[in-house]
Amino acid sequence: MHIADMTMFYAPSSGGVRTYLDAKRRRLNATADIRHTLLVPGEAYTHHEDDHRVNVPAAPLPFSNGYRFPLTRRPWRRALRDVRPDLVEAGDPYMVGWAAIASARELDIPLVAFYHSDLPTMISNRLGNWSRPLINTYIKRLYAHYDRVLAPSNVMAQRLERLGIEHVRVQPLGVDLKTFHPSLRDASVKTELGLSEETRLLVFAGRGSQEKNLHVLLEAMRKLATGEHQPYHLLLVGSSMPTQVPDNVTVINHFCPTAEIARYFASSDALLHAGTQETFGLVVLEAMACGIPVVATRAGALAENVPEGCGMLCQPLDSEDMMQSILALFENDARKMGQKARAHVERHHDWNIVVQGVTHHYQELLGISTTARASVQHG
Known part of the structure; x- marks a missing residue:
């Protein structure tokens, strides 16, 4: 089982999204019969096989502490063609999210979204409440193309379901219990x-x-x-x-x-x-x-x-x-x-428990039996 994650929210000062992706990819790549590849923005197209990571060219976002903003779907679709995963998860609702839809359709593979941020609230805080109905419509249109949408909490899952989005599941995030002790x-x-x-x-x-x-x-x-x-x-x-x-x-x-x-x-x-x-x-x-x-x-x-x-x-x-x-x-x-x-x-919220839960979603969508779970090899 080969999983690809793709997101623009991956920079040196990134918060919860990068924490989730790093915790997941370390554990999946240490699990028998599972491979994980991470697609994130970079200066040029580079494939780091030793790190299971592909840098996809994207423009620097000014005054953003290292973030880059993808302006076109093409390089992301190329990266997924090169990687050829069995399933793709998109971690942001912008250009990367639409690129994931096009690539999943082309490769005929399941598509998962993780809804990390409350986009309607975030944008309406900046532009005013007039923008909320527009963003709600955008979110509904985007996620209608996904086979499963993961939300980190019940309150977020309920908001998505009220918009008419189907296939929503709650998937809490985790904590590194050694780092925070x-x-x-x-x-x-x-x-x-x-x-x-x-x-x-x-x-x-x-x-x-x-x-x-x-x-x-x-x-x-x-x-x-x-x-x-x-x-x-x-x-x-x-x-x-x-x-x-x-x-x-x-x-x-x-x-x-x-x-x-x-x-x-x-x-x-x-x-x-x-x-x-x-x-x-x-x-x-x-x-x-x-x-x-x-x-x-x-x-x-x-x-x-x-x-x-x-x-x-x-x-x-x-x-x-x-x-x-x-x-x-x-x-x-x-x-x-x-x-x-x-x-x-x-x-x-041990990351091992959380990643097992995420893996269960992937196995369901791929039709893989979940009765015999793969075990993480700790070294």
């Missing part, structure tokens, strides 16, 4: 931040984009600064973060390597997330894998990923409720909640 807890992090040992350290990591609603976190921290309780401090890590913040907030305003993020997570006491439009919320599960609980909004996919006993959910866009949820978390046994959070991720 409670053993990375480092008491010196608080020292580096100039904090006392009794300060409760809260953390958020990601892009400081509008939909993350960081103003809610900042207002909650202002409220916490005035109460008679143990001190709280928030660490914001990532690009495009706010620069004017309360005294009990520290900002690391640049992209940090994964290992550094994992150290910050494991060394904090809880993760905060005020986003209302998350399609999955991988950062929440990464923090939970590090053994810390989560305070998040009851919106989007976050409500699915923070089960009872692993943290607290608060009302969207409500800094007062966010503050009260933080206090309630620590009035309970926050450390025990963190342990439950780690156990939940181990049971449901």
Whole structure:
């Protein structure tokens, strides 16, 4: 079984899409009777057989930290003719998605899409609500050509089904349980931040984009600064973060390597997330894998990923409720909640479990018996 993945969302600073693809291709290429090839944008057409990767020429996207935007289907169709997979999965709804449709039809192979981003919401946030019906129509037209559409959460699957898209399945994403681990807890992090040992350290990591609603976190921290309780401090890590913040907030305003993020997570006491439009919320599960609980909004996919006993959910866009949820978390046994959070991720979001689930979709579409699963060869 030869699987090809293709996407434009693969750059040095890429987030969840690249994490998913790298985790999947490592495991599939280590599995008996399965081969995986990754097609991603590059400067020129090059086939890296040792890395199971094909670079497809695409124009650089200015001010995008290394992304490239495909302008034509032709080189992607050529790449799939050269690779000749048994099944192709497309990871973005733009030119690559249409190229995958044409190639799957030409090669007579099954076609899968992974719906990583909520495109109608993302575009309407920038252009206004008038654009949503147009994008909904576009999405429905695109995915009508696919044999299966994978969505990372129930809330995203339901949105696709409401548009009339068929063959939608929920396929959660995973976490690297070795990279994100409670053993990375480092008491010196608080020292580096100039904090006392009794300060409760809260953390958020990601892009400081509008939909993350960081103003809610900042207002909650202002409220916490005035109460008679143990001190709280928030660490914001990532690009495009706010620069004017309360005294009990520290900002690391640049992209940090994964290992550094994992150290910050494991060394904090809880993760905060005020986003209302998350399609999955991988950062929440990464923090939970590090053994810390989560305070998040009851919106989007976050409500699915923070089960009872692993943290607290608060009302969207409500800094007062966010503050009260933080206090309630620590009035309970926050450390025990963190342990439950780690156990939940181990049971449901280990990448080995996730990739087995994805492989099951491929086997169904190819008519391969799933009674005898291939096993990953760990070295």
